[in-house]
Amino acid sequence: xxxxxxxxxxxxxxxxxxxxxxxxxxxxxxxxxxxxxxxxxxxxxxxxxxxxxxxxxxxxxxxxxxxxxxxxxxxxxxxxxxxxxxxxxxxxxxxxxxxxxxxxxxxxxxxxxxxxxxxxxxxxxxxxxxxxxxxxxxxxxxxxxxxxxxxxxxxxxxxxxxxxxxxxxxxxxxxxxxxxxxxxxxxxxxxxxxxxxxxxxxxxxxxxxxxxxxxxxxxxxxxxxxxxxxxxxxxxxxxxxxxxxxxxxxxxxxxxxxxxxxxxxxxxxxxxxxxxxxxxxxxxxxxxxxxxxxxxxxxxxxxxxxxxxxxxxxxxxxxxxxxxxxxxxxxxxxxxxxxxxxxxxxxxxxxxxxxxxxxxxxxxxxxxxxxxxxxxxxxxxxxxxxxxxxxxxxxxxxxxxxxxxxxxxxxxxxxxxxxxxxxxxxxxxxxxxxxxx
Amino acid sequence: xxxxxxxxxxxxxxxxxxxxxxxxxxxxxxxxxxxxxxxxxxxxxxxxxxxxxxxxxxxxxxxxxxxxxxxxxxxxxxxxxxxxxxxxxxxxxxxxxxxxxxxxxxxxxxxxxxxxxxxxxxxxxxxxxxxxxxxxxxxxxxxxxxxxxxxxxxxxxxxxxxxxxxxxxxxxxxxxxxxxxxxxxxxxxxxxxxxxxxxxxxxxxxxxxxxxxxxxxxxxxxxxxxxxxxxxxxxxxxxxxxxxxxxxxxxxxxxxxxxxxx
Numbered sequence: 001x002x003x004x005x006x007x008x009x010x011x012x013x014x015x016x017x018x019x020x021x022x023x024x025x026x027x028x029x030x031x032x033x034x035x036x037x038x039x040x041x042x043x044x045x046x047x048x049x050x051x052x053x054x055x056x057x058x059x060x061x062x063x064x065x066x067x068x069x070x071x072x073x074x075x076x077x078x079x080x081x082x083x084x085x086x087x088x089x090x091x092x093x094x095x096x097x098x099x100x101x102x103x104x105x106x107x108x109x110x111x112x113x114x115x116x117x118x119x120x121x122x123x124x125x126x127x128x129x130x131x132x133x134x135x136x137x138x139x140x141x142x143x144x145x146x147x148x149x150x151x152x153x154x155x156x157x158x159x160x161x162x163x164x165x166x167x168x169x170x171x172x173x174x175x176x177x178x179x180x181x182x183x184x185x186x187x188x189x190x191x192x193x194x195x196x197x198x199x200x201x202x203x204x205x206x207x208x209x210x211x212x213x214x215x216x217x218x219x220x221x222x223x224x225x226x227x228x229x230x231x232x233x234x235x236x237x238x239x240x241x242x243x244x245x246x247x248x249x250x251x252x253x254x255x256x257x258x259x260x261x262x263x264x265x266x267x268x269x270x271x272x273x274x275x276x277x278x279x280x281x282x283x284x285x286x287x288x289x290x291x292x293x294x295x296x297x298x299x300x301x302x303x304x305x306x307x308x309x310x311x312x313x314x315x316x317x318x319x320x321x322x323x324x325x326x327x328x329x330x331x332x333x334x335x336x337x338x339x340x341x342x343x344x345x346x347x348x349x350x351x352x353x354x355x356x357x358x359x360x361x362x363x364x365x366x367x368x369x370x371x372x373x374x375x376x377x378x379x380x381x382x383x384x385x386x387x388x389x390x391x392x393x394x395x396x397x398x399x400x401x402x403x404x405x406x407x408x409x410x411x412x413x414x415x416x417x418x419x420x421x422x423x424x425x426x427x428x429x430x431x432x433x434x435x436x437x
Numbered sequence: 438x439x440x441x442x443x444x445x446x447x448x449x450x451x452x453x454x455x456x457x458x459x460x461x462x463x464x465x466x467x468x469x470x471x472x473x474x475x476x477x478x479x480x481x482x483x484x485x486x487x488x489x490x491x492x493x494x495x496x497x498x499x500x501x502x503x504x505x506x507x508x509x510x511x512x513x514x515x516x517x518x519x520x521x522x523x524x525x526x527x528x529x530x531x532x533x534x535x536x537x538x539x540x541x542x543x544x545x546x547x548x549x550x551x552x553x554x555x556x557x558x559x560x561x562x563x564x565x566x567x568x569x570x571x572x573x574x575x576x577x578x579x580x581x582x583x584x585x586x587x588x589x590x591x592x593x594x595x596x597x598x599x600x601x602x603x604x605x606x607x608x609x610x611x612x613x614x615x616x617x618x619x620x621x622x623x624x625x626x627x628x629x630x631x632x633x634x635x636x637x638x639x640x641x642x643x644x645x646x647x648x649x650x651x652x653x654x655x656x657x658x659x660x661x662x663x664x665x666x667x668x669x670x671x672x673x674x675x676x677x678x679x680x681x682x683x684x685x686x687x688x689x690x691x692x693x694x695x696x697x698x699x
Contacts, residue, residue, distance in 0.1 A: 224562045304554040306547050309536070313544055316535030316581075323495060323531045324545035325516040383535035 027233040033377055033432065037392050041399065048403035055406055059255035063282055065395075065402050066252070067188040067353070070287035071096075071346040072365060073394035076372040077298040078342040080390045081308075081335050083373055084315040086382035087145065087152035089336070091159030092343050092369050095137050096362030097167040100347035103130040104176035104357025107183055123183035130344040137163065138340020142333035160366065167359045177356035187352030188285035190261050196253045199283035203249035210241040253281040287349045291391070294345060299387045301338075311335060315382035371418075372397050375425045379433075444507040446471045446636040447523075447605055452491055452501035461487045463660040464501075464693055469605065469636040474627060476639045476651035476668075478680055484660040485640045486528065489607050492638075493525040494518035505605075516545075522604035526594045526611055528640075534583040538575075539564040541582055542597045567596045571626065588619040595626065606630060609640045624650055644676055658683050661694025 025032060049056040075092050082089045107126040115122060141159055145152045178184075185192040194202070214234055221228055256262070257280040265280065266273050302308035310331050314321045322328050346365075351357045376393030378385030400421060404414045445468040454462045462484045469475050477485045490496045492503065494515040503510045505521050512518050518525070532541045539560045548556040548563075561578060568575045572592040582590055591611070598606055608627075612620040627637060627650050641647045648654075648668060656663040656679040663679045666689035675686040683696040 220558045224558050226558075226561065300554075306549065306555060309540060309544075309547060309555060312536055313533035313540070316533040317531070319529070320531040320533050321544070323493075323515050323525070323527065324533075325514070325519055326545050383533075 027230050028237060029229065029233075030237075031386075034386075034389060034392070036432070037376070037389065037396065041392065041396050044396065044399050044403065048399070048407060052403070052406045056403060059251050061402070061406065063252050063255045063285065065398060066288045067285045068402060069395050069398040070188075070285075070291040071349045071353075072368050072372055072398065073291045073391045074294050074346045074349065075339075075342050075365065075369040076376065076390040076394045077295055077387045078335075078339040079369045079373040080298075080376070080378050080385040080387055081302065081311050082152070082339055083370070083378045083380060084311055084382060084385045085332065085335060086315055086318070086380075087332070087335070088370065089141070089152065089156045089339055090366050090370075091141065091156040091163060092339065092346075093362040093365035093367075094160045094163035094167065095134060095340060095343040096347045096350065096365055097359065098137070098163040098170070099130050099134050099344045100351040100361045101167045101170045101176065101357045101359065102133055103127070103183075103344075103347060104179065104351055105170055106130075107180045108176050108178065108357075111180075118181055120182065122180045126180065126183060127348055130348060131341055134340035134342075134344030134347070135337045136340070138343070139333055139337040141340070142336030145336065146329035146332040164359075164363075167361075171359070173359055175356050175358045179352055179355050179357075183348070184352050184355055185286050186290065186348050187350070187355065188287045189353075190257045190282065192286040192352070193252075193282040193284065194286065194289065195283040196281040197283075199249050199253055199281075202284060202289070203245050206245045207242040210245070211238055214238055249284065252284050255282045256280055257282065287353065290345065290349060294342065295387055295391050302387055307331065307334065312383060315384075317383075368394075368397055371422045374429075375422065377429065443470060445469060445504070446473075446506065447492065448502075448504040448507075449488065449492060450502040450504065452488060452498050452503075454487060454491060454496060454499045460660050462491070465657065465660070465662045466501075466692070467655045467662065467665070469638060471604075471636050472631055472634045473653065474631055474637045474639060474651045476641065476644075476647040476654045477657065478641060478644060478647070478654055478676065479657035479663075480680065481642055483642075483657040485642075485657050486609055487660075488657070489525070489609060489638060489640055492518065492605075493523055493607055495525075519546075519601070522602070523607065524598035524601065524603035524605070525607040526591075526598050526609065528609040528613065532582045532590060532593055532597075535581050537581060538568065538578055538585075538593050538596075541593055542567070542600055544597070546601065563600070564596070567600055568592065571596050572622070588615050591615055591619065591623070595623070599630065603635060605636050605638075607638045607640070610642075611639065612641075612646055620646075644673055644680065648673055648676070654679075655692075656680055658694050662692030663694045663696075664689045664691045666690070 045057060055061060075096070079089060079092070103126045106129055107122050111119070111122045111125060137159075141152075141155050144150050144155050214237060218228060218234060257265070257278075259277055262278045262280050263273060265271075266278055271278070302311065310321065310326050310328075313324070313326065314328055314331055318328065347362070350361060354361070372394035373385065373390040374380065374393070375396055376386070376389035376391070378390060397418065400418060401414060404417060409417070447469040449465065449467050452462055452465050453460065465484070465488055467475065467477065467488070477489065479485045487496065491498045492512070494512045494517050497513060503512055510521055512521065512523075533544060539557065542564050543560050548560050550556045565578060568578075572589065575589060575592060577585060577589070582593055585593070595611075612623050615623065627639070630637060639647045639651060651668050653665060653667050654671070654676055655665045656676065658680065663683045664685040666676070666679075666686065670688035671686050675689075678684040678686065679689070683694060685691040685695045
């Protein structure tokens with residue numbers, strides 16, 4: 001008892017001597033690193049908006065940006081776990097290509113012969129097969145790494161070549177199109193968005209979830225008598241979380257369908273075409289929704305489940321993890337299988353979006369995925385990284401690319417910039433970590 | 438203390454292991470009774486750590502037998518050892534640097550909620566309780582273990598070992614990283630655990646660290662056991678003679694590694 005009171009007063013004494021900014025960060029427990037990334041993102045956005053004459057920060061461009069980010073963001077969440085355990089996966093782009101091509105052939109050529117064209121079950125069967133295939137490929141890589149002790153760099157470098165070759169082999173290099181109509185919804189577009197009303201519902205649910213999470217964590221901490229955040233900090237976190245969610249929904253809801261598609265829709269449904277045109281908002285795109293769900297699930301796995309705890313312990317000190325009785329090899333296999341599943345989800349998004357499976361699909365995606373994870377604060381030395389950071393990293397990478405296209409920078413120069421940004425970002429991170437110590 | 442009619446808690450019989458032709462441990466036998474502290478002494482490279490890693494499941498023995506309470510025990514990995522109530526505090530501490538104290542204490546044996554998720558709050562509560570007993574000044578529960586001092590890391594490692602009601606505790610150079618005050622704390626702790634009937638192996642190359650704490654000493658040299666002795670029967674100098682020369686004093690029981698007196 002005496003202990004608790006002395007520490008409480010010590011804490012009060014400490015916080016009184018701090019400046020207001022420090023006290024604010026301590027009270028809200030906001031990760032300053034993540035905040036730095038948000039700052040960098042805002043600078044990129046505002047910079048491109050000025051350079052493009054106000055084209056970047058429009059609902060249309062931001063909506064497109066969200067859709068373009070989805071596939072790499074999904075894979076980056078898995079790459080975090082891979083890199084946290086001091087491994088690397090260079091094969092994700094090729095797995096995406098191979099799984100995408102397999103799903104393409106399955107839904108466009110094999111299943112229609114069995115079930116008939118546009119059968120409602122085609123997309124489910126295709127997706128399940130894709131997920132299984134991805135998991136199997138990942139588990140194979142993981143097993144070779146864990147049980148045969150081949151370094152992950154080599155195994156996945158081999159995988160990069162093998163699965164790209166296999167992608168060609170499936171159709172001898174031919175592009176497969178078109179995709180199943182329902183499957184295509186996973187790629188976004190006017191059809192593949194959930195509309196204004198559903199978007200607001202999703203937004204409201206997200207706000208409710210934020211309130212519930214914060215309230216629950218406060219209740220738990222109170223139950224065991226742990227130090228609590230001040231009330232104003234709790235309200236502040238709720239307010240900022242809800243504002244971000246509702247703001248994002250507001251933006252995607254102010255991007256209307258293109259006139260031609262809206263007109264076709266009006267004709268088909270017998271709606272009279274008004275003078276000012278018909279304003280039908282897109283709402284949240286399905287791939288973005290998928291990416292958000294993946295992000296939440298992966299965060300849950302990495303922070304709330306035993307598996308996630310093992311992943312981080314393994315990355316921090318492999319020997320200690322082994323001595324603590326963790327089956328480290330199985331953890332490695334599971335990580336790579338999970339990565340394979342995420343590649344399959346990304347493959348579904350990108351083939352659906354393109355409405356075709358090509359043999360170049362996902363080329364260089366491994367590098368963008370790794371870059372996203374690393375920019376997002378995943379340490380290559382292992383043991384550190386967050387899912388949210390990696391997804392934000394993917395958004396930063398995609399913002400740079402889209403922005404440069406919008407401003408009209410040539411393709412070769414785009415790659416030069418992306419490459420340099422990666423190196424600078426990691427350097428800044430090293431400086432930050434050295435100072436944090 | 439060591440009356441021979443009782444069954445030893447642990448009996449390592451004729452243990453051998455070699456790495457690439459070098460006999461790191463050669464036909465070594467040691468035993469441990471409940472509530473007893475046995476110091477395992479020897480130079481660096483004498484094979485003490487290797488012998489004990491066989492008991493804790495980190496290495497697989499080439500030959501020999503492990504008996505727990507007189508029954509043959511099948512120990513092939515750290516998980517098996519923990520099932521027999523054997524907990525180890527390694528020289529390197531073996532903590533995961535990047536996670537907090539609670540995560541380290543429960544590593545491999547996490548508490549879970551009915552939904553199968555980690556019960557962090559319960560783990561932290563129990564951690565606060567155990568650490569409060571070991572090291573009342575410890576307050577940095579939220580920080581990764583990396584940020585802690587040597588002594589604090591040591592208390593995390595010890596807390597992990599005693600958290601799960603160990604019956605056999607192995608401490609490999611437990612005070613190597615500690616200052617005088619923390620060393621004294623560890624000494625107090627060992628006496629307390631002894632009272633609870635836990636058997637403790639203390640491993641050290643420095644006799645001064647352990648002589649006063651131990652009931653018996655077993656000395657190793659070049660992978661072989663030089664001999665065993667009760668600490669009340671021998672002097673520090675005689676034990677040093679065992680460590681350095683392999684010379685067994687009259688009241689000690691010689692082992693296979695004893696110097697042959699012609």
